[in-house]
Amino acid sequence: MYALTTAALSFPEFSPALIEIDLGFLGLPTFPIRWYALAYIAGLVIGWRYALALVRRPSLWGGQSPATRDDIDDLLFYVTLGVILGGRIGYILFYQLPFQFEFIQRDPWSLLRIWEGGMSFHGGLLGVAVAILIIARQRGIKLMPIADIAGVVTPIGLFFGRCANFINAELFGRPTDLPIGMVFPEGNAGGTPSAYNWETNQWVYTGAEVARHPSQLYEATLEGLIPAIIISVLVWRFGLLKRPGMAAGLFLLLYGIGRSIVEQFRMPDSFTWGVMPEWLTMGQLLSLPMWLGGAFLVWNAMRKPPASAASA
Structure with a gap:
């Protein structure tokens, strides 16, 4: 039905690793510094610096910052732990146990082999929520403003993460005949090994590839870049943070919308074929609570007057 055409875009010859460190003098194999790991680091560090910039400006909050530098x-x-542990546990609960239970029975140690891939954004989000609850309780600070900080900075990490998915040639989209279609190397779908040959530093093609939507870039834009711009403009120009819960709710809504749209172009996980209905993906199903929670937070924030310097 779909064929490789000359109109399709070629996948850039990116290596999944920025550099490879030769540890042969220690009797160890070469250690690659992967773009995916760097994306996590960049998202966390830039998000941390952005959060500090927010709490340093009391005027954004109506006169009093909700947290100190030590709090951030x-x-x-805790957010770093929440992202890593929550992302992995979420993948196990949302994807492996429901759809790959027999495989887990045969190889239970696969649950611990995180280096083979398998992270869930929705699980990571729950991990971040737990981190926020812990900090709010330990530090005796209000919950909603901390959730708002997370709502402002999280799209940054999402943007970097989806760009790293693109560089890894993973989570690619459905076949397409559109000019925007891109030919990705085989692999990185359904848990198959990477199609990158580390000895020759080249991607491996079988010749049977078809053009697909570069859905990783769609996600980077709709889940990361656009929410980051919209929420930041509302924060710095229109006082969004003066309404507790508004930024967090808006992020949940924007992500839910973006993810639901992109799922129409993203290739579903192979192990869900024949289990999930054709009109619904696991990503859309997991985004439904985000729609509901985001709508509630926005509604609740709009019910109350914005904070002001006089009432802070």
Whole structure:
């Protein structure tokens, strides 16, 4: 039905690793510094610096910042754990146990092999929510403003993460005949090994590839870049943070909308074929609570007057 055409875009010859460190003098194999790991680091560090910039400006909050630098520093530590542990546990609960239970029975140690891939954004989001609850309770600070900080900075990490998915040639889209279609190397779908040959530093093609939507770039734009711009403009120009819960709710809504749209172009996980209905994907199903939670937070924030310097 779909064929490789000359009109299709070629996948850039990016290596999944920025550099490879030769550890042969220690009797160890070469250690690659992967773009995916760097994306996590960049998202966390830039998000941390952005959060500090927000709490340093009391005027954004109506006269009093909700947190100190120490609070944000501690939040970074717990959020890092929440993203990694929540992302992995979420993948196990949302994808592996429902759809790959027999495989897990045969190889239970696969649950711990995180280096083979398998992270869930929705699980990571729940991990971040737990981190926020811990900080709010330990530090005795209000919950909603901290959630708002997360709502402002999270799209940054999403943008970097989806760009890294593109560089890894993973999570590509459905076949397409449109000019924007791109020919990705085989692999990185359904848990198959990477199609990158580390010895020759080249992507491996079989000749049977078809043009597909570069859905990773769609996600980087709709889930990361656009929410980051919209929420930041509302924060710095229109006082969004003066309404507790508004930024967090808006992020949940924008992400839910973006993810639901992109799922129409993204290739579903192979292990969900025949299990999920054709008109619904797991990503859309998991985004439904985000729609509901985001709508509630926005509605609740709009019910109350914005904070002001006089009432802070």
